[in-house]
Amino acid sequence: MTQIAFIGLGHMGLPMARNLLKAGYPLKVFDLVRSAVDTLAGEGAIAAVSASAAVDQAQVVISMLPASRHVESLYLGRDGLLEQLPAGSLVVECSTIAPESARKVHAAARERGIELLDAPVSGGTAGAAAGTLTFMVGGAAEALEKARPLLAVMGQNIFHAGPEGAGQVAKVCNNQVLAVQMIATAEAMAMGVANGLDPAVLAEIMRQSSGGNWTLEKYNPWPGVMENAPASKGYSGGFMAELMAKDLGLAQETASHHGNSAPMGALALQLYRLLLKQGKGKQDFSVVQQLFVE
Ligand code: NAD
Numbered sequence: 001m002t003q004i005a006f007i008g009l010g011h012m013g014l015p016m017a018r019n020l021l022k023a024g025y026p027l028k029v030f031d032l033v034r035s036a037v038d039t040l041a042g043e044g045a046i047a048a049v050s051a052s053a054a055v056d057q058a059q060v061v062i063s064m065l066p067a068s069r070h071v072e073s074l075y076l077g078r079d080g081l082l083e084q085l086p087a088g089s090l091v092v093e094c095s096t097i098a099p100e101s102a103r104k105v106h107a108a109a110r111e112r113g114i115e116l117l118d119a120p121v122s123g124g125t126a127g128a129a130a131g132t133l134t135f136m137v138g139g140a141a142e143a144l145e146k147a148r149p150l151l152a153v154m155g156q157n158i159f160h161a162g163p164e165g166a167g168q169v170a171k172v173c174n175n176q177v178l179a180v181q182m183i184a185t186a187e188a189m190a191m192g193v194a195n196g197l198d199p200a201v202l203a204e205i206m207r208q209s210s211g212g213n214w215t216l217e218k219y220n221p222w223p224g225v226m227e228n229a230p231a232s233k234g235y236s237g238g239f240m241a242e243l244m245a246k247d248l249g250l251a252q253e254t255a256s257h258h259g260n261s262a263p264m265g266a267l268a269l270q271l272y273r274l275l276l277k278q279g280k281g282k283q284d285f286s287v288v289q290q291l292f293v294e
Contacts, residue, residue, distance in 0.1 A: 005061045009033070071095050076108055091114060248269035
């Protein structure tokens with residue numbers, strides 16, 4: 001069976017790797033945080049002491065890191081993994097990073113005869129745990145066909161967005177919509193509750209009406225409305241506000257490349273920066289609710 005190296009076992013990477021393990025794939029894992037590696041080692045993965053050790057003998061490398069700089073430092077340069085991997089290897093890079101950065105890593109991989117896909121995901125930590133993520137893939141169609149059985153273990157919808165970097169472009173478009181919806185939902189929840197409505201009743205009315213959206217379906221930002229949402233767990237777990245701010249920054253950069261205007265995304269970015277200034281960057285992005293309550 002395909003030997004896989006999985007690098008980056010955070011909120012998303014750990015449950016994604018776990019699903020591959022459960023499906024019977026031999027997995028070598030590495031993260032800078034030792035406890036995450038130990039958790040998966042306890043479930044049957046082989047613990048590696050470095051990224052380089054993890055990819056030794058691997059046919060496929062999957063990575064799930066925070067941002068562009070982590071991905072570039074992992075793969076590029078003299079000590080980067082692309083120097084170490086043999087030609088013919090397949091890299092599935094799932095982090096959300098700048099499309100430009102993804103294209104840079106693609107170009108370096110191509111030079112070494114390594115197949116690479118930018119394959120960012122949507123669906124949150126719940127989707128990662130349930131194996132129902134959406135993959136937005138950029139790169140060669142043939143490489144995607146090779147990766148498809150693995151992606152199908154971790155996800156439900158697999159889209160070929162287009163050539164190198166296209167997965168990242170799709171992802172920043174999607175996350176900009178998500179941020180704007182989350183902020184609009186938080187604003188409305190605060191307004192309704194301040195005017196005497198029960199938050200659960202308001203949430204259900206909007207969910208079933210024309211204001212319905214993903215955050216009302218799966219991720220209500222008002223504490224206690226949804227038992228399993230991060231809002232009901234002190235805004236812990238989930239998708240960190242600082243990562244959302246990063247994605248909104250990427251969306252602004254992506255828009256400016258072609259002179260596009262993205263004012264809703266710009267406002268969302270400013271609101272998330274406020275949260276970061278308040279020290280809430282490590283909390284789930286639904287913590288934006290707190291900007292609207294006293
Ligand atoms: P996270 O911070 O929880 O996890 C990232 C992990 O990468 C950490 O455990 C960190 O120690 C590890 N890491 C960093 N540099 C490393 C290196 N050089 N070698 C090995 N490990 C390294 O972040 P996350 O929430 O899992 O998100 C990962 C990516 O997925 C981000 O790009 C994010 O934007 C994207 N994403 C997150 C969500 C979500 O709901 N959390 C949803 C969709 C996409």
